[in-house]
Amino acid sequence: MKKVRLSKCSISEQEKHAVLDVLDKEYLGMGSETMAFEEEIAAYLELPASHVASVNTGTSALHIAISCLGLGEGDEVLVPSLTYVASFQAITAVGATPVACEVLPDTLFLDPSDVERKITKKTKAIMPVHYASSSKGIEPIYSIASKYNLRVVEDAAQSFGSFRGNTKVGSVGDIICFSFDGIKNITCGEGGAVVSSDDAFMSKIRDARLLGVQKDTDKRFSGQRSWDFDVEEQGFRYHLSNINAAIGRVQLRRLDEFREKRQNIAAVYSKSLSGLNGIKLLSFSYHEIMPHIFVVLADDRDRLREYLLKNGVEVGIHYKPNHMLSKFSTGESLPVTEGIYSKVLTLPCHIDLTNDEQEYVMQLIGDFYE
Structure with a gap:
């Protein structure tokens, strides 16, 4: 009988050699490969490198984004019910409440009319999901967000490499979260990224992915560690390793x-x-x-x-x-x-x-x- 797989990664000899190079250098954690991967994502999106921060999974990207917006107990996030459970778990992980919304029947994208009906005084953000890699219909969501002064966290886990018209997904928007897991459009094995032009927000992201240790990203990228440091905000161990970044760099070229x-x-x-x-x-x-x-x-x-x-x-x-x-x-x-x-x-x-x-x-x- 034929066996046809639903999904799989595609790994060439290039990815294998890239990983072996990292192993030979014996610096496996977050470092120069991670920095280069972020710079290359930014170059692809035609953004400054400071607008991209890699993390260890797409779910981590969503969670850390919600956390760094300062959302918590009593806050609500509007999100389509038709999405992977990661979207909802990322919201509840900070103590906020996901409010399940309808989708449009032709695109399965978040229904803006249902979103607007469900906005309350507790609503702080909208999380549109790029269903099956498409974000067709996102413009009305941004209009609603602007009208009610809400943040938008795009769950773009599936859509790296996609376009909206002539615009690359991730190059414009409030906060965009990508996934690079084993079967996504490009993979790091496991990985993700947060993209935003909000400099203050991105500074928080870079610290938060390293347990809140301030400015530790710069140290890690130069092959060092922070020993005398301060921590002011909640952080997580969400940084991306050199091994994963090395895979991602090759995949990006493909x-x-x-x-x-x-x-x-x-x-x-x-x-x-x-x-x-x-x-x-x-x-x-x-x-x-x-x-x-x-x-x-x-x-x-x-x-x-x-x-x-x-x-x-x-x-x-x-x-x-x-x-x-x-x-x-x-x-x-x-x-x-x-x-x-x-x-x-x-x-x-x-x-x-x-x-x-x-x-x-x-x-x-x-x-x-x-």
Whole structure:
């Protein structure tokens, strides 16, 4: 039986050699490789290096961003329910309350009308999620944030390498959080980054990722440690190691290769499945985004899922809505989100997916709906 993987990283000999170089130098923690990775991300985004701070995971990026905004108990953050649990956990980790919102049915992006309905005196921030790598529809969210004086923390975990029009995702906005985990558009093995032009905020981020030790980033980047220091704010052990940064630096150089492959996969799926009864495609511009996942809305989703799994095709469900999880349930119903959840299905999409494997997936889906 064929075995088609849902997702995977793509590691070449270049990444392996980069890691071995770090091991040979015997300086494995945060240092010059981390600094270079941040500078290269900033150069890609056409930003000053001070606007980028790497961390050890995308979840850490969200958590540390919320923390450095000073949010805590009694504060509320508006967030789509249809997202990975990391978005909600990052909010509750500081004691704040995530307020689950609906998504738009064509893009599964945060619904601005529901956001505005749920703003209260406790609301301090909005966390739009770049669902399936797309941030189409984010402009109304920023308009609402400006109207009510709210901060925006973009959960851009899936969309590094994507564009909005001619603008690179991450190059503009309030606070943008990326993930570089094992299966994202580029990987560090594990990693993430916070991007913002708010200099005071970014200074807090750089200290907070090193347990709040002031100015320790500069020391680490020069291969030193801080011995006589002060700590004024809550901090975390969230810094990125030289090993992870070395992988990320090579992956960043391969970004155009990765984008072309992922966009081609999306284009093939879109052409093949667009006229198929039982499948609805999301309203994305795949020539702009770099698709981390390829999601469709499928009639009889659960039976189709079992059929594909039975025939060796891994598929996913992105995501179980957070308001349906015990920790975050308030008893409120989100009918649009719940209806979408019954249909979302993620098809294989990764750099090493072969043409034959993709053709096999599409053939199975076509056979199922005959």
